[in-house]
Amino acid sequence: MNQNMMRTFETRIFTDESSDGILFLFAKLFAKVEHHLFKAKTLNIDPNVCKSQFLKQFGITSRQYNACHTQLLGKIDSIKATRDLQIADLEEKIKTLERKVKKIKNAFTAHQKKRRLNKLKEKLENLKRDKAQNVVRLCFGSKKLFRAQFALEENGFSSHEDWKQMWEEVRSSEFFVLGSKDEASGNQSCTAFVQENGTITLRLRLPNAFTPQYGTYLVIPNVKFTYGHKEILTAIASRQAISYRFKRDEKGWRIFVSVNTAPSSILSDEKLGAIGIDINSNHLSVVEIDRFGNPLHKQTIPLNLYGKSTNQAKALIGDACKNIVKIAEKTKKPLVLEKLDFKQKKANLREKGAYYARMLSSFTYNSILMHLKSRAQKQGIEVKEVNPAYTSIIGRVKFSKRYGLSTHHAAALVIARRFFRFSEKLPSRLTDIPDGRGGHVALPLPVRNRGEHVWTLWRKLSKKLSVVLAAHFRAIKNRSMNPSKTVLVM
Numbered sequence: 001m002n003q004n005m006m007r008t009f010e011t012r013i014f015t016d017e018s019s020d021g022i023l024f025l026f027a028k029l030f031a032k033v034e035h036h037l038f039k040a041k042t043l044n045i046d047p048n049v050c051k052s053q054f055l056k057q058f059g060i061t062s063r064q065y066n067a068c069h070t071q072l073l074g075k076i077d078s079i080k081a082t083r084d085l086q087i088a089d090l091e092e093k094i095k096t097l098e099r100k101v102k103k104i105k106n107a108f109t110a111h112q113k114k115r116r117l118n119k120l121k122e123k124l125e126n127l128k129r130d131k132a133q134n135v136v137r138l139c140f141g142s143k144k145l146f147r148a149q150f151a152l153e154e155n156g157f158s159s160h161e162d163w164k165q166m167w168e169e170v171r172s173s174e175f176f177v178l179g180s181k182d183e184a185s186g187n188q189s190c191t192a193f194v195q196e197n198g199t200i201t202l203r204l205r206l207p208n209a210f211t212p213q214y215g216t217y218l219v220i221p222n223v224k225f226t227y228g229h230k231e232i233l234t235a236i237a238s239r240q241a242i243s244y245r246f247k248r249d250e251k252g253w254r255i256f257v258s259v260n261t262a263p264s265s266i267l268s269d270e271k272l273g274a275i276g277i278d279i280n281s282n283h284l285s286v287v288e289i290d291r292f293g294n295p296l297h298k299q300t301i302p303l304n305l306y307g308k309s310t311n312q313a314k315a316l317i318g319d320a321c322k323n324i325v326k327i328a329e330k331t332k333k334p335l336v337l338e339k340l341d342f343k344q345k346k347a348n349l350r351e352k353g354a355y356y357a358r359m360l361s362s363f364t365y366n367s368i369l370m371h372l373k374s375r376a377q378k379q380g381i382e383v384k385e386v387n388p389a390y391t392s393i394i395g396r397v398k399f400s401k402r403y404g405l406s407t408h409h410a411a412a413l414v415i416a417r418r419f420f421r422f423s424e425k426l427p428s429r430l431t432d433i434p435d436g437r438g439g440h441v442a443l444p445l446p447v448r449n450r451g452e453h454v455w456t457l458w459r460k461l462s463k464k465l466s467v468v469l470a471a472h473f474r475a476i477k478n479r480s481m482n483p484s485k486t487v488l489v490m
Contacts, residue, residue: 006260010257012251020252038138060188067176067189090226175246176245185239201221266380276410279365287416325381328376328381335384391460439472
């Protein structure tokens with residue numbers, strides 16, 4: 001909380017036909033440089049070695065080369081991070097599918113499931129091999145658009161030339177301008193000048209290859225940000241490093257400006273208590289506790305992202321996180337989350353059934369965490385993280401019945417209590433444990449060993465509970481299928 005936070009603001013700029021053409025050529029040149037840089041990287045060529053060659057070959061400045069290289073490294077790092085999440089997702093899908101295949105009696109259905117299983121295993125093997133060999137596969141323009149050339153009519157293209165034009169436009173739709181605090185207005189390649197009316201005029205340094213025809217600079221006037229304009233003006237005045245990303249869409253050009261903003265003063269106080277958050281497949285469970293660990297308030301925030309597009313999902317996640325931060329602002333208490341452990345979260349959700357586990361993707365889980373942290377830090381709310389081990393079963397066994405909480409709210413309560421290191425020892429009796437569907441089960445206490453950690457006991461109990469719940473639900477299903485209890489409708 002006491003470190004500066006990088007924030008990005010965007011606005012749309014309005015350019016004439018001449019400026020629009022120059023920006024397109026700029027993006028096209030930068031894309032070409034980036035593609036050649038990636039090729040050099042795959043050949044293990046040191047970027048510093050080929051720098052002088054690239055400056056001459058493409059007619060760019062040293063700072064422009066550094067910007068291309070920085071953007072490429074960002075994409076590579078993103079692919080590596082996403083790959084780890086993809087591996088976790090695939091491992092879970094394969095385990096689930098393997099269990100299903102064993103139960104399928106229809107030969108045709110079993111054959112189709114096995115085909116899918118083999119494809120998933122092959123994909124997982126390729127990802128693991130790429131990770132082990134440190135290989136990065138990057139398709140500029142997206143794989144989806146690349147594959148569209150093999151089914152032109154189905155993807156809305158009249159000809160291959162039509163597709164190729166779209167392919168070139170998408171691959172040349174953005175460029176990055178790297179900033180530095182040692183340069184004028186935080187960026188010598190895109191220098192900002194504040195006008196008397198408060199608007200910003202940008203002076204974009206063109207590549208050397210463009211100067212004979214277009215001159216040295218392209219001036220973009222009347223730039224104003226609906227959100228973040230004040231922060232950007234502050235960054236310009238204080239000579240902070242300011243980076244710009246120009247991106248073209250169907251309406252024209254947008255500018256994304258990244259600046260370091262001063263941290264907000266800390267509003268939350270852990271001495272008052274905390275707010276625990278349990279992330280689930282279609283909602284967020286929120287529980288507020290006092291400093292003694294007692295639940296004061298619970299809330300369920302719906303967040304069903306099934307079937308939603310990426311932009312729709314981001315909007316819904318943003319609204320949900322905004323509501324949680326409002327609760328924290330009102331109570332002045334920090335937020336407590338589980339440390340990012342997607343595999344553990346999926347395992348916990350399997351207790352509710354495979355359907356719920358499938359609904360929560362690695363992208364969704366990670367996106368919720370990032371949105372919540374970003375918005376909380378902006379408002380001066382501290383975000384704490386705790387070990388996610390056994391939060392679900394501890395909440396179910398110890399607190400669900402005691403406080404009249406759902407299993408998810410009980411897990412959120414445990415998350416908040418764990419931050420204060422409250423006791424998690426097993427209760428003296430294991431009766432009336434909620435099954436999560438309105439019923440209850442009972443368990444014998446595990447044999448205690450003084451040398452064992454309390455989590456060892458919870459692990460043993462977790463295994464027993466899984467077996468008991470499976471038998472419990474089978475019994476319910478068999479009773480519901482009993483012919484003597486079937487009601488006939490005439």
